[in-house]
Amino acid sequence: MNNIELQLNKVLKLDQEKKQALSVIKRTKTKKVGLHQLTITQEEKVQMTSKANKFYDAKISTIYKAMNLELKNAGHEELENPYQTIMKGGN
Numbered sequence: 739m740n741n742i743e744l745q746l747n748k749v750l751k752l753d754q755e756k757k758q759a760l761s762v763i764k765r766t767k768t769k770k771v772g773l774h775q776l777t778i779t780q781e782e783k784v785q786m787t788s789k790a791n792k793f794y795d796a797k798i799s800t801i802y803k804a805m806n807l808e809l810k811n812a813g814h815e816e817l818e819n820p821y822q823t824i825m826k827g828g829n
Contacts, residue, residue, distance in 0.1 A: 745805045749798050753821075756794035763787055795821045 763786045768775045778786075802819040809816055 741808065742805055745801050749801055749821075752794055752798050752801075756790065759790045759794070760787060763790060 763783060766778060766783075769778050769782075770776075798821040799819055802817060802821070806816040806819075
C-alpha cells in the first residue's frame, strides 16, 4: 500500500498545482504579444481555464488508473476518481 500512498501524494501535489495555475489565470489581466501588452478577454480566460483543467485532470486520471489497476490486482476495491471528466452524450 506504500505505492498507493505515494501516488495519492502525487495527486495532491498535482491538485495544488492546478489550483495555483487557475489562480494565476484568474488574476492575469494582460498578455504580451511581441512588444505590445493586450488585455485578456473573458473568453480567453475561459479557454485558458478549460485547458488547465483538462491538462491536470488528465494527469490525475492517469495516476488513478494506475492505482486502480494495482488495487484490483491485489484484490482490493478500486478508488473513485473525483477528477474524472464526465463524458457527454450519456457515456
